[in-house]
Amino acid sequence: MSNNDVQALTIEELFFGNAIYTIPSYQRNYAWGQAQVEQLINDIDDQRKEDENKNYYVGSLVVDRRQANTEITEYETIDGQQRHTTLCIILAALKHLNVEVAIKTLNLSFECRESSKRTLLSLFVHGEPKGKTLQNLEPSMVNAFNVALKIFKSKFNANELIEFKKFLFEKVIIVRTCVPKDTDLNHYFEIMNNRGEQLEKHEVVKARLMNHLPENEQPVFAQIWDACSDMGHYIPFRFDSKVRTKIFGDDLKQLLTLSYGGNGLFNAVLDKVNSEQALSKNSDTLQASIYQESQSKGNLFNLYSEAKFYERKKDDEQTQLDDRFRSIINFPNFLLHALTLFVDADELIEQKVSLDDKKLIKEFDTYILEGLAEDKCAQKVRRFAGVLLKTRYLFDCYIIKRDLSSPEKNWGVRTLVRKTSEKAKHNVSTVNTFIENSEKLVMLQSMFNVSYPGNSYKHWLANTLRYLFNQEQTIDVKNFIVQLETSAFNQLCSIGKIDTKSSIQSQKELLKQTINCGTSVQNYIFNYLDYKIWLELNRGDFDKVKFSLLGTDDEILLDTPVVNSIKKVATEFKFTNRSSVEHHYPQTSKTEAMDNKLIDTFANLCLVSSSTNSSLGNDYPEGKKKTVLAKQGDKAESLKQRLMFSYKDWYLSNETALTEQASGIKLHGDAMLELLLLPVIT
Numbered sequence: 001m002s003n004n005d006v007q008a009l010t011i012e013e014l015f016f017g018n019a020i021y022t023i024p025s026y027q028r029n030y031a032w033g034q035a036q037v038e039q040l041i042n043d044i045d046d047q048r049k050e051d052e053n054k055n056y057y058v059g060s061l062v063v064d065r066r067q068a069n070t071e072i073t074e075y076e077t078i079d080g081q082q083r084h085t086t087l088c089i090i091l092a093a094l095k096h097l098n099v100e101v102a103i104k105t106l107n108l109s110f111e112c113r114e115s116s117k118r119t120l121l122s123l124f125v126h127g128e129p130k131g132k133t134l135q136n137l138e139p140s141m142v143n144a145f146n147v148a149l150k151i152f153k154s155k156f157n158a159n160e161l162i163e164f165k166k167f168l169f170e171k172v173i174i175v176r177t178c179v180p181k182d183t184d185l186n187h188y189f190e191i192m193n194n195r196g197e198q199l200e201k202h203e204v205v206k207a208r209l210m211n212h213l214p215e216n217e218q219p220v221f222a223q224i225w226d227a228c229s230d231m232g233h234y235i236p237f238r239f240d241s242k243v244r245t246k247i248f249g250d251d252l253k254q255l256l257t258l259s260y261g262g263n264g265l266f267n268a269v270l271d272k273v274n275s276e277q278a279l280s281k282n283s284d285t286l287q288a289s290i291y292q293e294s295q296s297k298g299n300l301f302n303l304y305s306e307a308k309f310y311e312r313k314k315d316d317e318q319t320q321l322d323d324r325f326r327s328i329i330n331f332p333n334f335l336l337h338a339l340t341l342f343v344d345a346d347e348l349i350e351q352k353v354s355l356d357d358k359k360l361i362k363e364f365d366t367y368i369l370e371g372l373a374e375d376k377c378a379q380k381v382r383r384f385a386g387v388l389l390k391t392r393y394l395f396d397c398y399i400i401k402r403d404l405s406s407p408e409k410n411w412g413v414r415t416l417v418r419k420t421s422e423k424a425k426h427n428v429s430t431v432n433t434f435i436e437n438s439e440k441l442v443m444l445q446s447m448f449n450v451s452y453p454g455n456s457y458k459h460w461l462a463n464t465l466r467y468l469f470n471q472e473q474t475i476d477v478k479n480f481i482v483q484l485e486t487s488a489f490n491q492l493c494s495i496g497k498i499d500t501k502s503s504i505q506s507q508k509e510l511l512k513q514t515i516n517c518g519t520s521v522q523n524y525i526f527n528y529l530d531y532k533i534w535l536e537l538n539r540g541d542f543d544k545v546k547f548s549l550l551g552t553d554d555e556i557l558l559d560t561p562v563v564n565s566i567k568k569v570a571t572e573f574k575f576t577n578r579s580s581v582e583h584h585y586p587q588t589s590k591t592e593a594m595d596n597k598l599i600d601t602f603a604n605l606c607l608v609s610s611s612t613n614s615s616l617g618n619d620y621p622e623g624k625k626k627t628v629l630a631k632q633g634d635k636a637e638s639l640k641q642r643l644m645f646s647y648k649d650w651y652l653s654n655e656t657a658l659t660e661q662a663s664g665i666k667l668h669g670d671a672m673l674e675l676l677l678l679p680v681i682t
Contacts (some may be wrong), residue, residue, distance in 0.1 A: 005178040012169040019073045021561050023081050025112040030085050030140050034579045035453040036582050037147045048167040059083050060175045093148035095129035100162050143610035153520035202332045212377040220270050228392045231327035234416050246272040249264050252416045257392045265386030295502045326402040332357035333455040339393040340462050341469050342384050356456040394468045400445040411446045422549040434477040442483045446532045446575040451524040519581040522590035526607035532675050533639040537570035551667035562645045580613035583608050584644050585651050603669030606641040619652040
C-alpha cells in the first residue's frame with residue numbers, strides 16, 4: 001500500500017477536498033445516540049482546551065476508490081460512516097448557530113437510502129426541523145442534531161463556538177485509508193471481523209501495576225483484577241469456590257467484616273488465599289501471571305500475551321446467574337471510579353481523577369506509579385487492589401443494574417443470597433438489597449443514569465460510591481436515599497447557579513433563566529422534575545397532592561379522565577433514554593402563533609424520545625394528547641407531559657387576564673417551578 005493510499009486529512013480537507021463519499025446499501029443505518037455524539041464533541045473540545053496547537057486524531061475512514069476523473073473522486077465508505085455522518089451533523093449544527101463553516105454542500109451521500117440523504121441535506125440547509133418536516137426525516141439523525149445543538153447552546157458562548165470550529169477544521173485529523181484496487185471487499189470484511197484484538201488500556205495498566213509486586217503476590221492481584229473486570233456478574237462468582245467462601249463467607253456477605261492493616265483488604269485476601277492454599281505456583285489450574293521489567297521494555301504486548309492467567313472453572317452456583325445482568329459502566333470506567341476512592345483515601349484532596357477512560361493509563365501513572373521508589377509503588381498497588389475489590393463489592397450490592405432475565409429488562413438494586421441448607425446447597429439468587437424504599441432508590445439512580453449516559457460524566461456515581469465507601473459496614477437505606485436526593489437537588493442548583501441561602505423569589509428568578517430556553521434546557525432538569533412528580537404521586541392520596549401538581553383542583557379546567565389516570569401512570573413509570581425536547585404548543589402554528597415569550601418557556605416543554613417527537617410533528621396540544629395516549633396508554637415516557645395533558649385549554653391568548661391565569665400553560669408553569677425548588681422530604 002503506497003503512501004498515497006493512507007492520508008491524514010484535517011476535517012477541512014475532508015470536506016473541501018475534491019471527493020465524494022458514498023455509503024453503500026449494505027451498510028447499516030446511522031445509529032449513534034446521545035452518548036456517542038456528546039463524547040465526540042466533548043473529546044474534541046477537551047483537546048482544544050488542553051492544547052489548541054496539537055493535532056487530535058479522531059479516528060479512521062476506510063474507503064474503496066470507485067472512480068476518479070480530473071474534477072472529483074468518488075469513494076465507497078467501508079468503515080467510519082458513523083463518525084463521518086456525525087461530523088456532517090456537527091457542521092450542520094454550527095451552521096444553524098450562525099457559525100461560518102464556508103461549506104456550501106456536504107460531500108457525503110447514501111446509496112439507496114433516500115431518507116438518509118434527505119435528512120442530512122435538510123439539517124445542513126434548513127437547520128432544526130419543525131412541524132410536519134420531522135415526519136419525513138430519520139429520527140436518529142435528527143436526534144443527533146438536537147444533541148449537538150443542545151451542547152453548543154448550553155456549554156459554549158459565541159467566541160467559544162468560533163474557536164471550536166477553527167480547531168475542528170484545522171487540528172482534528174481523520175486518517176483515510178484506501179484499500180488496494182480489486183480488493184475482495186467481502187473477504188476484507190471477514191479479515192476485519194476476525195482480526196486479533198489490540199491490547200486494551202486496562203490490560204496495560206494491569207501489567208504495569210503487577211510489575212511492582214513480588215512474584216508471590218502477583219497471582220492474587222491478578223485474581224482480584226480479573227474478578228472485578230467482569231462487570232456482567234456478581235464478583236463472588238468470579239472467584240474459585242474455595243477462595244470465594246474464604247473471602248465472602250457462606251452467606252456471600254463477609255467481605256467488609258475482614259480485618260486488615262496498613263495495606264488494606266489486599267493483605268487480608270492474600271492471607272485467606274494462602275491459608276486455603278488455593279493458589280499454587282505448580283498447580284495446573286491456577287497459574288501465576290509473571291511480569292519481568294526487562295521483558296516489558298519495548299514490547300508490552302508480548303509481555304502480556306506470554307503471561308498465563310488463573311483459570312476458574314464454572315460451578316453450579318455460578319451458572320444460575322450467568323449473563324443475566326448488565327452494568328451501567330464498563331470496566332475501564334469502573335477502574336477510574338476505584339482510583340478516585342483510592343486518591344480520596346490517600347488524602348490528595350486537591351487532585352481530581354478524570355472519568356474519561358481514554359486517559360486511563362495517564363491517570364494511573366499520575367496517582368500510583370510516578371516518582372515513587374519501588375517499595376512505595378508496591379504499597380500503593382496493594383492498597384489499590386483492596387480499594388478495587390471493596391468498591392466492586394459495594395457496586396454490586398448498591399448500584400443499579402439491568403436484569404436481562406426480566407421481560408422488560410428492569411433496573412434493580414439487588415444483592416446475592418444463598419440458602420445454606422444441604423438440600424439447597426447450590427440455590428443462589430438475587431433479592432432486593434433493601435426491603436423498604438427499594439423502588440425509590442432505583443428511581444433516583446436511574447434518573448441520574450439516563451441524564452448522564454456518557455461514562456465520562458457520571459460524577460453522580462463517583463459521589464455515590466464515595467458515600468458508600470466511607471460508611472460503616474451497614475448501609476442505612478434512608479440515609480442513602482437522603483444522600484442521593486441531596487446530590488440531586490445540589491445538581492439542580494449547580495445547573496441553575498442557585499444560592500440556596502437566597503430568598504425563594506431570587507431562586508425562582510435564577511431558575512427561570514435556566515429553564516425558559518427552549519431546546520437548550522438540560523435533560524437532567526426534566527428527569528429530576530419527573531422524579532419529583534413520581535415522588536409526589538407515590539406519597540399516598542392523590543387528592544392531597546393534586547392541587548400542588550396541577551395548580552388547581554377546579555374540574556372545569558381539567559381533563560378528568562387524564563387526571564384520574566395519572567396515579568396509575570406513575571406506578572408504571574420507568575426512566576428511559578430520552579433526548580428530544582418537545583414543544584407542547586407547536587413552534588410553527590397553522591392558525592394562531594403562541595406569544596414568543598411563552599413558546600420556549602419550560603411550561604411548554606417536555607422531554608420525550610426522538611421517535612415520539614417526530615410522530616407529534618406540528619400538531620396542536622389536543623392532537624398530540626390523542627396520539628400519545630393512544631400509543632403509550634398507562635406507560636408514559638414523561639410524567640411532566642401527562643400533567644400537561646391534564647388541562648382542557650393549554651393556551652388562551654384572547655381571553656381576559658383573569659381567564660388567562662387559568663390557562664394550562666400558566667397553571668402548569670407555576671406548579672412545576674414550585675415543585676422543582678420544593679425540598680424533598682423522605
